[in-house]
Amino acid sequence: MRQxxxxxxxxxxxxxxxxxxxxxxxxYLALRLAADHVDGLWVGALMAANYFGLVLGGKxxxxxxxxxxxxxxxxxxxGIVGAAVLGHGLxxxxxxxxxxxxxxxxxxxxxxxxxxxxxNEQADANQRGLVFSGYMIASxxxxxxxxxxxxxxxxxxxxLLMLVALCFALCLVPVAMTRRxxxxxLHPAPMEPRFFIKRVPQSLSTVLGxxxxxxxxxxxxxxxASQQGLSTEQVGLxxxxxxFAGLVVQWPLGWLSDRYDRALLIRCFALFLAVxxxxxAVLPAVPLELLFVLGFLCSLVQFCLYPLxxxxxxxxxxxDRRVSLTAMLLVTYGVGASVGxxxxxxxMKLFGSQMxxxxxxxxxLVLVWRIRPKAVTNLHQVDDAPLHHVAMPDSMSSSPLVAAxxxxxxxxxxxxxxxxxxxxDAAPAAEPDTPQASDEVPPEECARDHLxxxxx
Numbered sequence: 001m002r003q004x005x006x007x008x009x010x011x012x013x014x015x016x017x018x019x020x021x022x023x024x025x026x027x028y029l030a031l032r033l034a035a036d037h038v039d040g041l042w043v044g045a046l047m048a049a050n051y052f053g054l055v056l057g058g059k060x061x062x063x064x065x066x067x068x069x070x071x072x073x074x075x076x077x078x079g080i081v082g083a084a085v086l087g088h089g090l091x092x093x094x095x096x097x098x099x100x101x102x103x104x105x106x107x108x109x110x111x112x113x114x115x116x117x118x119x120n121e122q123a124d125a126n127q128r129g130l131v132f133s134g135y136m137i138a139s140x141x142x143x144x145x146x147x148x149x150x151x152x153x154x155x156x157x158x159x160l161l162m163l164v165a166l167c168f169a170l171c172l173v174p175v176a177m178t179r180r181x182x183x184x185x186l187h188p189a190p191m192e193p194r195f196f197i198k199r200v201p202q203s204l205s206t207v208l209g210x211x212x213x214x215x216x217x218x219x220x221x222x223x224x225a226s227q228q229g230l231s232t233e234q235v236g237l238x239x240x241x242x243x244f245a246g247l248v249v250q251w252p253l254g255w256l257s258d259r260y261d262r263a264l265l266i267r268c269f270a271l272f273l274a275v276x277x278x279x280x281a282v283l284p285a286v287p288l289e290l291l292f293v294l295g296f297l298c299s300l301v302q303f304c305l306y307p308l309x310x311x312x313x314x315x316x317x318x319x320d321r322r323v324s325l326t327a328m329l330l331v332t333y334g335v336g337a338s339v340g341x342x343x344x345x346x347x348m349k350l351f352g353s354q355m356x357x358x359x360x361x362x363x364x365l366v367l368v369w370r371i372r373p374k375a376v377t378n379l380h381q382v383d384d385a386p387l388h389h390v391a392m393p394d395s396m397s398s399s400p401l402v403a404a405x406x407x408x409x410x411x412x413x414x415x416x417x418x419x420x421x422x423x424x425d426a427a428p429a430a431e432p433d434t435p436q437a438s439d440e441v442p443p444e445e446c447a448r449d450h451l452x453x454x455x456x
Contacts, residue, residue, distance in 0.1 A: 008122070008131060010174035011115050012138040018111060019142025021167030024149050025085060025104070026050070027239055028160050029097070030222035031232060035156055040223055040353070042094055044345025047219025048338045049098045051211075053105025055334035058327075058399060061110035065117075070183055071175060074114040077107035078172040082165045089158040112399035114175070121183040132402075139398070140247040147243065150236030191328045192321070196313075200325075203313035205370045206266055207329050209363050210305040211336020212343075213273075217242070217302065219341040220348065220356050221295075227353035228286060238295055245296050246303030253304050257389035262312040263373035266305065270371070273301040274364035281358035298360065305367070306333065311389045326402060 030043050065073045084103040091097070116135070123131040153160065197204060221242065225235045256265060276297045280286060286294070310329060317325050340359075347355035 008119060008134060010178065011119055012134055014111075014171045014174050015115055015135060015138045016142045016145075017167045017171035018108065019139050020146045020149070021085070021164040021171070022104075022108060023143040023146025023239075023243070024160065024167070025146075025164045026218050027147055027150060027222045027235065028156065028164070029088070029101075030219065031150075031226055031235060032156050034223050034226040038094070040220060040345040040348035041342070042345070043223050044216070044219055044341030044343075044348075045098060046101045047215060047341040049101040050105040050219075051215055051334050051337040051341075053102035053107075054109045055331060055338070056102070057106035057109025058113075058330065058334075060106065061113045061399070064110055065113065070114045070118065071178070074111055074175050075172055077110040078168050081107035081111070082168040085161055085165045085168065089161045109399055111171070116399055116402055117183045118175075136250070137247070140243065143243045144240045144247070147236045147240035151233045151240075154232035154236075156232065190324050191331060192324055193328060195321075196317075196325060196328045200313040200316050202263065202266075202371050203309045203316075204329070204332050206305055206309035206312070206367060207332045208336040209270075209367045209370075210302070210309065211333040211338075212340035212363050213302050213360050214306070214340075215337025216340040216344040216356060216359060217299075220344055223348070224353045224356045225291075228291060230288070230291075234288070238292060241292060242295050242299035245299035249300045249304060250307065253307060254389040257308060257311055261373055262308055262315065263371055266308050266312065267368055267371045267373065269301045269304050269308070270364040270367035273298060273305075274361045274368065276301070277357040277361040277364065280356075281354055281361050284352060284354055298357070302360065307389070330398070330402075 026047065029046055033043050033046075061073070064076070067073075068076070081104050084100045084107070087100045088097060091100075119131055119135060120128070149160075149163065153163075222235050222239060225238045230238060276294055280291070280294050280298070310326075313325060313329065314322055344356055344359045347359055
C-alpha cells in the first residue's frame with residue numbers, strides 16, 4: 001500500500017483538494033442561507049442543481065476530454081469551477097447561484113473522469129483494488145476535512161469561498177505538472193436502461209433511494225443542524241462525524257456483504273435507518289449529545305445502501321455488461337440526489353427542520369417494503385456470483401469511469417467497452433498533452449500503446 005500511495009500521491013492529492021473544496025462549499029452555502037433566513041427549499045435546490053450538473057457532466061465530459069485531451073480538460077474545468085465558486089461571493093441573486101452550482105457539479109464530474117481514467121491507466125491489473133481504496137480514502141478524507149475547516153474558521157464570510165477556490169486551484173497543480181503519458185480517450189458506455197430495469201429492479205430502487213437520502217443529507221443536514229441551535233463550529237463537527245461514519249463503515253460492511261445475503265442486508269440496514277432516524281424526525285429539539293450519536297448512527301447505515309446495491313446488482317449481471325451497469329447506477333443515483341433535496345426542502349419549509357429525518361425514515365421504510373430477498377434468490381444470478389464486495393464512494397466523489405477501477409470488472413471488458421481512438425478533429429488538440437522526449441519519458445515509450453506505456 002505504501003508503494004501504491006507513493007506512485008499515485010499526485011492524483012490522490014488532487015482528489016483530496018477537490019473534495020475539501022466541494023465538501024466545504026456545500027456546507028457553507030447551506031449555513032449562509034440559514035443565516036440569511038432563506039427557507040430550505042432554496043438550499044435543497046442548490047444541492048439538486050449540483051447533482052444535476054454532475055449527471056450532465058458525465059455525458060459532456062467525454063466529449064471535452066476527446067476534443068482537447070485529459071490535461072487541458074482538467075485545467076479548463078478546474079479554472080471554471082474556481083471562477084464559479086468565487087461567483088457566489090460576487091452575486092447574491094439565488095437563481096444565479098443555481099446556475100453557478102450546476103456549473104460546479106458539471107466541472108467537477110469532468111475532473112473526476114480525468115483522475116479516474118488516469119488512475120486506471122497507470123494501475124496494474126493486480127493493483128486496481130488497492131488503487132481504488134486509496135482513491136476512496138482520499139475522497140472521504142477530503143469531505144471530512146472540508147467540514148472541519150468550519151470548526152477552525154466559523155465566520156461565514158467571503159474568505160471561505162476564497163478558500164474553496166484555493167483548493168480547486170491547488171488540485172490543478174499535480175495534474176498540470178505531470179510528465180506521464182496522458183490516458184487514451186474514453187467514450188461513454190451504453191446504459192441500456194430497459195435491460196437493467198428488468199434485470200436488477202431492486203438494486204436500482206436501492207440506488208435511487210440512496211440518492212434521495214444521501215443527496216438530501218449533503219444539502220440539508222447543515223441547515224437542520226443549524227436550526228437545532230448548533231453553532232457553525234458544531235455544525236462542522238456534526239457533518240464531519242457523519243461523513244467519517246461513511247468511511248469507517250465500508251470495511252466492516254465488506255465483511256458482512258461477503259458472508260450474508262446482500263438483499264437481506266439492504267433490508268436490515270434500511271429498517272435500522274428508519275428506526276434510528278425516527279427520534280430525530282419526531283423531536284423538534286434534540287439534545288446535543290443525542291443529536292451527534294443518532295446522526296452518526298444514521299450515517300453509518302445510509303452510506304451502506306449504495307455500495308450494497310452495487311455489489312448486489314453485479315451479482316445478477318454478466319461481466320460484459322458491468323461497465324454499462326456502473327453508468328446506469330450512477331445516473332440513477334444522480335436522479336435521486338437531484339430530486340431528494342428539493343422534496344426534503346419543501347417538507348422542511350412546510351413542517352419544520354425535523355422533516356429531513358422523517359424523509360430519511362420514510363424512504364428507508366419504502367426500501368424495506370421494496371426489497372424482497374426471496375424474490376431474487378438465484379434469479380438471473382450469473383456464474384461468478386456472488387462477487388467479492390468492494391468499498392464504493394458515493395457519486396458525489398466519483399464518475400461513471402469508476403467502473404474502470406473496480407477490481408470486480410475485468411480490465412479487458414473496460415478497455416473493449418470504454419476505450420476508443422480519438423476523434424479526427426480532436427487529435428491535433430490533444431497532442432500537446434503528450435510529453436516530449438525531454439520530459440523524462442523516452443521517445444520509444446511515447447510511441448508505444450498508451451496502456452502499456454503509462455505504468456508508474
